[in-house]
Amino acid sequence: MKTDTIFYTLLQNLPDVFFELLKQSPRLASHYEFSSVEIKELARRIDGLFLPKVEYPQDPIYFVEVQFQSDDDLYWRLMTEVFVYLNQYRPIQPWKAVVLWAKRSIDSGVPLVYQTLLAAGQIHVIYLDELTQAPSSIGLGIIQLVVASEDDAVQKARSLIDQVQQTDAPNRRYLLELVERMLVYKFSSSSRQELEAMFGLTQWQQTRFYQEVREEVKEEVRLEVKEEVKLEVKEEVKLEAIPRLWKMGLSLEQIAEALELKVEVVRQTVEKQDGQS
Numbered sequence: 001m002k003t004d005t006i007f008y009t010l011l012q013n014l015p016d017v018f019f020e021l022l023k024q025s026p027r028l029a030s031h032y033e034f035s036s037v038e039i040k041e042l043a044r045r046i047d048g049l050f051l052p053k054v055e056y057p058q059d060p061i062y063f064v065e066v067q068f069q070s071d072d073d074l075y076w077r078l079m080t081e082v083f084v085y086l087n088q089y090r091p092i093q094p095w096k097a098v099v100l101w102a103k104r105s106i107d108s109g110v111p112l113v114y115q116t117l118l119a120a121g122q123i124h125v126i127y128l129d130e131l132t133q134a135p136s137s138i139g140l141g142i143i144q145l146v147v148a149s150e151d152d153a154v155q156k157a158r159s160l161i162d163q164v165q166q167t168d169a170p171n172r173r174y175l176l177e178l179v180e181r182m183l184v185y186k187f188s189s190s191s192r193q194e195l196e197a198m199f200g201l202t203q204w205q206q207t208r209f210y211q212e213v214r215e216e217v218k219e220e221v222r223l224e225v226k227e228e229v230k231l232e233v234k235e236e237v238k239l240e241a242i243p244r245l246w247k248m249g250l251s252l253e254q255i256a257e258a259l260e261l262k263v264e265v266v267r268q269t270v271e272k273q274d275g276q277s
Contacts, residue, residue: 006185007066007100008036010142011048013178017139018050018064021126022098026137031056037085046081052093061095068102075099075110075123096122102147103129138163138175142182153186154198161199242269 011018015034016026032050048064063085065078082097097117101107104127110118117123128147135141141160148156157179164175187195238259245255252270256263 006146006182008048009181014139017137017143020137020140031059057092059093061091061093063095063097066100070106072108075114079114096124098124101127103127142179145182145186157183157199239269242266243273246270
């Protein structure tokens with residue numbers, strides 16, 4: 001599940017949820033344009049950037065980083081990106097960096113050198129799994145769905161769909177498509193028929209979101225399989241080279257070092273070859 005894609009989609013479509021996470025008025029979302037911005041000098045992209053509209057120059061810039069795996073370098077990397085951005089674009093507004101961790105246990109902590117920024121509120125850390133209260137909005141409900149365990153996710157999804165069905169008609173289809181997109185990511189191994197049965201949805205397979213996300217998931221799987229095949233082929237080529245190197249008089253250790261294999265793997269291959277001779 002690509003969490004950066006999920007949260008980019010969510011914040012792009014429901015930017016008010018970001019300010020809810022910060023315990024600020026959701027209405028502040030109307031002051032901002034949300035995007036993912038490229039840092040040219042680093043050839044990297046910041047997960048999300050809330051940039052104030054020109055009529056709100058007093059509002060801070062928000063740099064957003066979403067992290068679902070342990071990463072000891074995250075704060076170092078994020079702060080580098082922030083300061084390179086500030087140097088590159090020279091904004092007039094103050095700034096804040098917000099890190100959305102899936103859970104507290106994977107956060108190694110803000111490095112000592114940045115503790116003053118944390119104390120000043122310029123670095124803000126949120127643990128999504130600690131949002132235990134009943135969601136006050138559909139956006140927060142989606143976030144709780146994303147971080148929920150599989151055992152809890154089905155019930156949360158059903159409750160979320162019920163909540164969406166009660167919204168006014170103009171927003172209902174749009175919100176339902178957004179929830180559907182999250183469901184396809186969350187249950188990417190399930191078929192359309194299985195998802196329809198689980199959540200009582202009947203026509204969502206025709207939606208633009210469904211088609212887009214299924215293609216994204218299929219492409220991710222295809223790339224993963226392609227990479228696995230590459231590794232298998234590379235390993236096979238190495239194993240085929242072992243008998244030739246052995247006949248040339250190289251020791252097991254020398255062959256293992258040359259091919260970046262374990263000595264035991266080399267030994268087993270040589271013994272198998274000798275047994276067939």
